[in-house]
Amino acid sequence: MTLSLAIVGSLSACGSLVPTRSGGAAPITQVPGYSQGAPVPEGPSLLRAKARWVQAAWSDMPGWQADRLGEWWPALVKGCVKPAAGWQALCDEARRLGPDWGQRVGDDFVRQWVETQLQPWRVTSLEGQASGLLTGYFEPLLEGRRTPDARFAWPLHRPPAGLGQRKPFFSRAELESTPEGRAAIAGREVVWLADPLDVLLIQVQGSGRVRLLDELSPQGNPKVVRLAFAGHNDQPYQSVARWLVDQGAFTLEQASWPAIRNWAQANPARVGEMMAANPRVVFFREEPLTAPSSGPNGAQGVPLTPGRSIAVDRDSVPLGTPVWLDSTMPQTWVAGGMPPASPLRRLAMAQDTGGAILGAVRADFFWGWGDEALAQAGRTKQPLAMWVLWPRSAP
Incomplete structure (x- = not known):
């Protein structure tokens, strides 16, 4: 069991009955500025125990061309210590390239590697529901x-x-x-x-x-x-x-x-x-604390990376899988009301689970440690669309 209960999540479970790592359920609050993701494409699909993956195109993923993938690459290499089924060959290559490869070659070169090796799949529920919830810990x-x-x-x-x-x-x-x-x-x-x-x-x-x-x-x-x-x-x-x-x-x-x-x-x-x-x-x-820049080990058994690791339902997304998130940044009230929502669109690694992180389109975002991370986790209760990236050679 790792990081099984998020304190602010448990408070949200009381205050608004939002699903959290500690339980509870509620309708998802819609946030102004959220794109709702691209329409779910029709086409080939893969079934998981609790999710349907529908084949998608890179252009379906809002913000894909803007993410700083060099920052994501070390989280992939960490996860490749314990690769998911079907990932062994690509993980061997990632480990050979090393954790600093993304910073050395730049975001666009990493994006080219990802697009060559992986296929995006839109995550929906078994019933076809494509929107879900992002919380934070x-x-x-x-x-x-x-x-x-x-x-x-x-x-x-x-x-x-x-x-x-x-x-x-x-x-x-x-x-x-x-x-x-x-x-x-x-x-x-x-x-x-x-x-x-x-x-x-x-x-x-x-x-x-x-x-x-x-x-x-x-x-x-x-x-x-x-x-x-x-x-x-x-x-x-x-x-x-x-x-x-x-x-x-x-x-x-x-x-x-x-x-x-x-x-x-x-x-x-x-x-x-x-x-x-x-x-x-x-x-x-x-x-x-041998690696101060790394978080605790998640359920995958590898250190979590702030801003690039998430907890998921492993019956929907296998641990060790890259996941594209389309959501919004948590907001705070300011004089005059809520500011316009800004996107939270980035590639993360599914490296943890939680007792109440259940369902297909559901993720818990690891913010890191300290007071600012606490504040961000407490404000994270956003609508979510997500895509998994899976090796083209794997079933």
């Missing part, structure tokens, strides 16, 4: 310590020794308040955080980076480590945003990550009660 970047103090008093834990022997395992409240629960996680602390909302953030997201303020790198800066998903307590996930709405803290329309933080700051005595509303606890393993 990210990797939190938090501050922590190896040892607790008066400020850093909220731990993240390694998996308890008996985690697999008892299902479900102790709930969040039981781990914190019962002798048996406390004993199960005693001495299993990985790092300590300063804010219980940061604990919630990384547990819901499933992975994160932590800047250790009491451990320095050889360069004298705080060491940054990655905490990767290592299991959970098999308790059901419950949205704290949903709980807060039920408590009257705000309305469904107002539910957001900033709204949760504001409520917690105004009601510090009730934060524990809010946290206990979500009985699921995620456990972590520490990994060295």
Whole structure:
């Protein structure tokens, strides 16, 4: 399981009931400026378990000639470490050319390589629905310590020794308040955080980076480590945003990550009660951050690339497949209303999955890490058209 729950997605699931990696469903909100993609062509098609691929032309893909494919190429090479079925020969060539080949030869030369080797297919549902939904996720970047103090008093834990022997395992409240629960996680602390909302953030997201303020790198800066998903307590996930709405803290329309933080700051005595509303606890393993420019491993088992990796339903799109996205950039309100929508049209790699990334035309866009990525992920709820690119020599 990797990055299985997007915190802002789960808030959206409460606020607007939009499909997210953590569940929920709603009609897709149409965004002004979205092209709806080209009309679905008639012609040969391929069937997947949950999708129909209809043969298309390069001219059907809005914005195809404008994408900076040299930036996409390294994500392809990463994915070729574990190639999809039918990709072995092309992946051998991509690895031989190397991850910097795209930057060396330029976008147009990469485009020529892609058009020569691959065939575009428009993705639709089995019933022919060609529009879907794009959401976003990210990797939190938090501050922590190896040892607790008066400020850093909220731990993240390694998996308890008996985690697999008892299902479900102790709930969040039981781990914190019962002798048996406390004993199960005693001495299993990985790092300590300063804010219980940061604990919630990384547990819901499933992975994160932590800047250790009491451990320095050889360069004298705080060491940054990655905490990767290592299991959970098999308790059901419950949205704290949903709980807060039920408590009257705000309305469904107002539910957001900033709204949760504001409520917690105004009601510090009730934060524990809010946290206990979500009985699921995620456990972590520490990994060295050997490649700071790469994200955590996705479900394909390769590092995610910000802006070029997506999560998909593998019954619709095999992991390791290039996917052309036609959507719009997330927007924020400004004085006078919403600004005109700008296109988000680019080639990405299907390298991850999610428990609620389900259906044919459905993708979760990996924005990266840190505060800006959090903000972008929280605003991403866009209509989507998508095409897969498949080797011409493969069935």
